[in-house]
Amino acid sequence: xxxxxxxxxxxxxxxxxxxxxxxxxxxxxxxxxxxxxxxxxxxxxxxxxxxxxxxxxxxxxxxxxxxxxxxxxxxxxxxxxxxxxxxxxxxxxxxxxxxxxxxxxxxxxxxxxxxxxxxxxxxxxxxxxxxxxxxxxxxxxxxxxxxxxxxxxxxxxxxxxxxxxxxxxxxxxxxxxxxxxxxxxxxxxxxxxxxxxxxxxxxxxxxxxxxxxxxxxxxxxxxxxxxxxxxxxxxxxxxxxxxxxxx
Ligand SMILES: [Zn+2]
Numbered sequence: 001x002x003x004x005x006x007x008x009x010x011x012x013x014x015x016x017x018x019x020x021x022x023x024x025x026x027x028x029x030x031x032x033x034x035x036x037x038x039x040x041x042x043x044x045x046x047x048x049x050x051x052x053x054x055x056x057x058x059x060x061x062x063x064x065x066x067x068x069x070x071x072x073x074x075x076x077x078x079x080x081x082x083x084x085x086x087x088x089x090x091x092x093x094x095x096x097x098x099x100x101x102x103x104x105x106x107x108x109x110x111x112x113x114x115x116x117x118x119x120x121x122x123x124x125x126x127x128x129x130x131x132x133x134x135x136x137x138x139x140x141x142x143x144x145x146x147x148x149x150x151x152x153x154x155x156x157x158x159x160x161x162x163x164x165x166x167x168x169x170x171x172x173x174x175x176x177x178x179x180x181x182x183x184x185x186x187x188x189x190x191x192x193x194x195x196x197x198x199x200x201x202x203x204x205x206x207x208x209x210x211x212x213x214x215x216x217x218x219x220x221x222x223x224x225x226x227x228x229x230x231x232x233x234x235x236x237x238x239x240x241x242x243x244x245x246x247x
Pocket of ligand 1: 045109113202212213214215216
């Protein structure tokens with residue numbers, strides 16, 4: 001089913017504000033609204049949802065959006081619980097992201113892709129999971145021989161790749177075409193449910209290609225640098241690497 005609301009985060013990660021209309025209001029389980037278009041990312045793939053504000057154009061009344069999520073395909077905005085009323089159906093609003101936070105997430109997310117790309121290219125280790133906050137994140141790998149020395153080398157390689165100014169591209173491919181790309185298989189694209197007809201991919205040109213729903217910067221140079229802040233064994237084979245942005 002095609003969602004009623006336009007989901008702009010997937011087509012332009014740099015859009016931080018948009019005019020919209022309230023198309024659904026639900027206060028039965030939290031304070032939830034759906035808009036006919038939004039710049040909010042609903043969370044997923046290790047990237048937390050956005051936060052921000054909704055401003056009613058008519059009277060300037062604002063609400064804090066503390067998070068967002070997907071529900072039946074729609075991006076649902078969760079408003080802060082306070083004493084005042086909710087926006088009403090049909091209200092014209094402007095929705096604004098907490099852009100400092102979102103940009104930090106885009107840089108962090110892109111840094112994690114660079115980390116994945118380097119670890120796969122140099123050590124053939126598969127990624128099994130990951131998570132992030134603005135400015136820091138972690139990735140888990142099937143990486144039996146990881147060690148402190150390797151981690152230092154990985155940090156240096158990731159920083160070299162980021163500094164190389166590689167372009168980051170978003171593509172949407174028909175499922176069959178995506179399945180024909182060997183690089184995508186390692187990120188377990190084959191585990192995607194059969195109903196999905198199109199696959200969105202994020203490519204750091206020359207380094208990494210993944211099926212992915214998140215938001216990223218357009219060039220690795222925008223990430224700046226990273227530092228490995230820790231690594232740990234989660235078993236004989238599974239290892240975790242933690243990173244943070246250095247600026
Ligand atoms: Zn991603």
